Amino acid sequence: MRAESGNTSRRILCVFPRYTKSFGTFQNSYPLMDGVAAFMPPQGLLVIAAYLPEDWSVRFIDENIRAATPADFEWADAVFVSGMHIQRQQMTDICRRAHDYDLPVAIGGPSVSACPDHYPNFDYLHVGELGDATDQLIARLAHDVTRPPRQIVFTTEDRLDMTLFPIPAYELAECSKYLLGSVQYSSGCPYQCEFCDIPGLYGRNPRLKTPEQIITELDRMVECGVRGSVYFVDDNFIGNRKAALDLLPHLVEWQKRTGFQLQLACEATLNIAKRPEILSLMREAYFCTIFCGIETPDPTALKAMHKDHNMMVPILEGVRTISSYGIEVVSGIILGLDTDTPETGEFLMQFIEQSQIPLLTINLLQALPKTPLWDRLEREGRLVHDDNRESNVDFLLPHDQVVTMWKDCMARAYEPESLLKRYEYQIENAYATRLHPRTPQRASKANIKRGMIMLRNIIWQIGIRGDYKLAFWKFALKRLIRGDIENLLLVMVVAHHLIIYARDASRGQANASNYSIRLREASVPAE
Ligand code: SF4
Numbered sequence: 007m008r009a010e011s012g013n014t015s016r017r018i019l020c021v022f023p024r025y026t027k028s029f030g031t032f033q034n035s036y037p038l039m040d041g042v043a044a045f046m047p048p049q050g051l052l053v054i055a056a057y058l059p060e061d062w063s064v065r066f067i068d069e070n071i072r073a074a075t076p077a078d079f080e081w082a083d084a085v086f087v088s089g090m091h092i093q094r095q096q097m098t099d100i101c102r103r104a105h106d107y108d109l110p111v112a113i114g115g116p117s118v119s120a121c122p123d124h125y126p127n128f129d130y131l132h133v134g135e136l137g138d139a140t141d142q143l144i145a146r147l148a149h150d151v152t153r154p155p156r157q158i159v160f161t162t163e164d165r166l167d168m169t170l171f172p173i174p175a176y177e178l179a180e181c182s183k184y185l186l187g188s189v190q191y192s193s194g195c196p197y198q199c200e201f202c203d204i205p206g207l208y209g210r211n212p213r214l215k216t217p218e219q220i221i222t223e224l225d226r227m228v229e230c231g232v233r234g235s236v237y238f239v240d241d242n243f244i245g246n247r248k249a250a251l252d253l254l255p256h257l258v259e260w261q262k263r264t265g266f267q268l269q270l271a272c273e274a275t276l277n278i279a280k281r282p283e284i285l286s287l288m289r290e291a292y293f294c295t296i297f298c299g300i301e302t303p304d305p306t307a308l309k310a311m312h313k314d315h316n317m318m319v320p321i322l323e324g325v326r327t328i329s330s331y332g333i334e335v336v337s338g339i340i341l342g343l344d345t346d347t348p349e350t351g352e353f354l355m356q357f358i359e360q361s362q363i364p365l366l367t368i369n370l371l372q373a374l375p376k377t378p379l380w381d382r383l384e385r386e387g388r389l390v391h392d393d394n395r396e397s398n399v400d401f402l403l404p405h406d407q408v409v410t411m412w413k414d415c416m417a418r419a420y421e422p423e424s425l426l427k428r429y430e431y432q433i434e435n436a437y438a439t440r441l442h443p444r445t446p447q448r449a450s451k452a453n454i455k456r457g458m459i460m461l462r463n464i465i466w467q468i469g470i471r472g473d474y475k476l477a478f479w480k481f482a483l484k485r486l487i488r489g490d491i492e493n494l495l496l497v498m499v500v501a502h503h504l505i506i507y508a509r510d511a512s513r514g515q516a517n518a519s520n521y522s523i524r525l526r527e528a529s530v531p532a533e
Pocket of ligand 1: 198
């Protein structure tokens with residue numbers, strides 16, 4: 007579905023801001039690949055671009071790939087920006103540059119929806135999801151593209167049914183330059199973990215697209231050059247279990263039809279381990295990774311944060327069950343919880359050893375607006391509003407002790423030899439039980455060329471010029487002897503990023519929270 011233009015013609019410049027380098031954006035992997043320059047195509051802005059009236063012209067720029075130029079701003083009648091909290095300063099910078107050309111600038115997306123008062127310089131705020139606010143913004147621009155004398159806020163009261171969402175305008179993005187493709191089937195989550203803003207922002211009753219929409223989107227992504235993997239960005243893929251079961255057979259069929267070109271990944275609660283019928287279909291659909299917010303192995307802490315659903319099966323048993331379907335578990339971990347003690351870091355290291363999970367995003371607790379955690383800490387006077395601090399939470403343990411614990415865990419978890427050992431375990435256990443599709447699409451000339459380029463880069467940059475050569479060759483030789491090039495490439499592209507990032511983290515050169523707006527390079531504008 008698209009908006010009406012009322013017989014007008016406008017040129018809209020959609021600009022996605024740069025990410026601050028972070029654990030989750032894998033920037034250290036890009037030099038090992040073949041022209042990858044950014045993480046994932048931004049769903050929200052591309053959906054808005056596709057929703058704009060048919061006779062309006064749209065230009066999309068992801069500043070992670072290239073900065074918007076004076077020619078782009080001169081071309082435009084108005085500028086749209088969207089992003090997350092960690093991109094706040096970059097969004098404000100885009101607004102400043104657009105104002106140099108006297109262009110009206112609208113901002114939408116999760117950050118402004120949660121914190122409208124962080125964006126006083128923008129002309130239009132779009133608060134909430136695609137819906138009546140979007141129509142009002144478009145009607146306003148159709149009527150008048152001069153900058154309004156003061157800020158106007160449009161708030162979505164009536165969200166567009168997700169079955170009416172247009173296919174994101176992938177054709178406007180340089181899809182082959184992204185590490186992953188992304189797709190969204192549902193929005194919202196039925197749980198209410200204390201620290202999470204998803205239920206507050208997107209509701210507890212997951213809203214859904216149709217399986218047919220997802221299949222059309224996947225086809226379009228492949229046409230537009232997405233390669234490797236596609237990530238379901240749904241907050242909880244099994245937030246509505248029946249819907250997941252409806253979709254999965256379509257994904258299995260799609261994979262068979264298109265030759266299993268893409269690995270799939272998603273986020274889901276750990277209690278997916280209790281659903282063999284879902285896991286079995288996920289295996290058939292070539293899901294290879296699930297991100298589970300394990301948060302902490304401590305049952306008291308899970309109870310305190312209202313994440314009891316993580317205890318529906320013992321955590322280690324849950325991880326092993328998921329792995330037995332060929333799916334690697336990636337885990338979110340939080341340090342700085344009220345239940346933490348000086349021994350928490352040691353317990354976490356034991357958990358990593360026992361679970362053999364290679365990739366864990368270890369974050370310091372950060373209170374996000376519109377969460378029960380924010381409300382509680384505000385009541386207790388424990389919110390610290392200082393952008394130069396690692397977290398806005400006044401921890402019960404001394405702040406420096408928590409930060410030191412985080413640095414120590416990062417250094418130890420991503421020490422090259424122990425990380426590659428955990429990957430070795432995954433290859434022998436989880437990856438070995440995956441489908442191993444041999445199709446012409448997977449063995450295409452383009453894929454082989456891509457693999458050769460990656461292999462050359464990995465051997466040159468890590469095996470010859472790198473500083474963890476010994477651990478690398480110990481891991482790589484086994485793979486090469488077995489002719490297992492695919493797993494060598496898949497593992498090293500991720501592992502290299504983790505090793506380099508963790509070194510920066512342990513030296514205090516990386517943010518301890520992926521949600522922190524403490525931006526180490528935010529003062530460097532995109533141009
Ligand atoms: S299960 Fe995940 S998405 Fe749902 S409320 Fe908890 S943390 Fe948020």
